[in-house]
Amino acid sequence: MKMIWLIAAREYAENVKTKGFWIGILLFPMILIAVFFFQTMLAESAPTRHYILIDQSGQYAPAVEAAIRQEHQRRILQEFVAYVIEHRKEANPEQTVANADAQIDQLIDDVDAGEVAALDQWLDSGGLNFALTLATPYLREDAPPFVEPREQFIQAPLPESVDANAAPEEIIEQMRPWLSGGRQLRVGGEDSDLFALILIPAQVNSSILRPSATPLGMNQSAAGIQYWARNLTDVRLPNAIERSINSTIRNNEFAARGVDADIVREVQRTRLPVSRLDPSAEQGQEAVSVADQFRQWAPVGFVYLIFVSLMQSVQYLLSNTIEEKSNRIIEVLLASVTPLELMMGKLLGIGMSGITTIIAWLLSFLAFIVFYPGNQAEVLGQFLDVLLSSDLIPYFVFYYLAGYALYAGIFLAIGSLCNTLKEAQSLMMPMIMILMLPLATMTYIAQDPNGPVARVMSWIPLFTPFTMMNRAAAEPPLLDVIGTTLVLLLSIALVLWLSGKIFRQGVLRTGQPPRLVEIARMLRQRH
């Protein structure tokens, strides 16, 4: 036992000294900080985007402008609610930023063109100040004042050289330098990129699709309103325009057919809410909150964590064993300790460094939540509460250790059979493929945690740690929990026993990796 500790201590100390270990430890918090930092930065400093609107039809410019106002209002309200939630006195776990966001989205989507103007007017005349006054008693005293976000989409004038009444093809041809970023617009004395060109041709009404009409040919991609932009990822603007213009067209259509637009609006806003309830929750708490959703999805994160940490540890074990083999340190070691002690020492040492990495990740996650300002961190904080209150952590600890013991045993045996990493790679391939499977089915199993795929995979020991972790939040049947645990523990014992045998003989082997027949012979040998 003392020998195992000595070996484990050395493996641990040496592993901790490697660059890879520190990269592994630092990578996670760095990604975490980067993601949130950039998100906040992007949200706060979203660049002003200039667009040009050419409305040759003379009918739809107000609708486009309303759409853009609406986007701005949405942002103001979202930020306001986020601000209130962030600085409120008492935290209500159900009322999260994410929940509020969804409600605001609903509210804004219900607003139609006429009301956009009204909301605008309300905001302009100090509506927010009024709301702020109402909210103030519920805010903490040290809350900073609310800062309204800037307008993001600003209309720019058409360059003078371009004729707004030319044929659409001609306009696009003339605008190409700006559209491709080759030339810059001159707006308010500053140069700026053109973000989007919205071109509404004079004959746009002839492109309106009606259920009765034959659909246009697929190749007429430029039919209707043309939205030209190099940025294909920011779809807020085209979506908002499409919504707004369609609503205008429909209103026109209602009028043309003699339907009262007010009635239509009333009808459109009629809705029946769908409450999402969780049967496993206590009475009165059935409402599915964000925290519940997180509880459902947290296991996926843990599966991923197990996977990443396992890959790291197991690769290190493998290369480390091969190093000892290739420079024959193994022989000195075996003259001092038994192969089993050596193997266990390695398992323990590398296992400890794996746990160190995970603890470091969790600690940095905690530190991040405590020290990072802003409401995203608060969301994370709620997630943490969920984690600590659920039994996911003990599941995670158990399945991490079990998965590690299982795979480390296998990879140690592989390492002991090879003299170079190159040789090891061919033997490793099937194992890596097997390891990929739980990762590939991770999302699917989270959605159907007690379905046949999940249940079958749980009973295959190589997948048990991943799949059962995956299902941990869904209260799998007791039979599955106890049964798979027993099978898993038995398999670990078997794998360690067998790989001990292979290891003992493998470490002293030289030359080519053995064929399967030879491995089988190794397993049969008594010594």
Next chain:
Amino acid sequence: MQDNVLELTRVSKRYGAFTAVDDISFAIPRGAIYGFLGPNGAGKTTTIRMILDILRPDSGSINILGETSALNVRQRIGYLPEEKGLYKKMKVWAIISYFATLKGMDKHIAKARAFELLETYGLKDYAEAKVESLSKGMGQKVQVLSAVAHRPELVILDEPFSGLDPVNQEVLEQLINDMAAAGQTVIFSTHIMQHAERLCDRMLLIAKGRKIFDGTIVEARAIIPRRVILECQGDIAPILQMDGIIGASEKNIESTHADGTRHWELQIQEQANPQLILQRCFENGIPLTRFDYTQPSLHDVFVHLVGNDAKEHHFR
């Protein structure tokens, strides 16, 4: 019964059809410096691995320090394998101390011992260096030190001299002698006979897995007769009739000197007196230009005993 630290009785090891070690028996008394000689591929390393119970013999028995398996007494054994290697990233003192602690030495004592050894054997300045920064020879010295730091009763060194420059070979010889003086038993394998000649009390010679010779250096030399080398002009027929001369051969026939000097090698019996041969030469008026009475070197014995096998193996 003699106090033997190691006894092998009819030990064999086969790898498939190839017999690496074939029915070897020998015993090593306590406190001896024991040479383990043999050409490449003779089975030295396999034998050593079996002694250490890293490999298990197919037949025969091994008794080491009173146990049937070296694993039971591994803390009392020091071992340097044939192929040398150390953890590249570790510091020199740390690696010596690590291997000593694996042999059961206390951590702090092991560290002190590491520094003591490094100082004694001229590596003091490298104690804090990483192993990867050492030259091959230095690394090997470090490895020898790490094998013996825990003051084992039985030290087994597989090819300890290979790769060392003459100065460091002497340092290593010193180390081996120091250990013997401290009552430790040292077994080392080599194919450089000079070391065996200078160091060993006893030696074992194996070739093709078989034991060829086991005994003291004196006994080994006795295997080939003593020789008298003569160079003279003319015939030496009168001498060849003498008692005690077993055989004679003329060497370098094709390169006989221009002046007619011929080179003879006489094999004589153990108890024969070379003085008498010299006297007979004078009596017969043989004009000697050289008279050389030599003991056969271990090298000669080695070549004599395994020469053909070794060559055959070498070019196989």
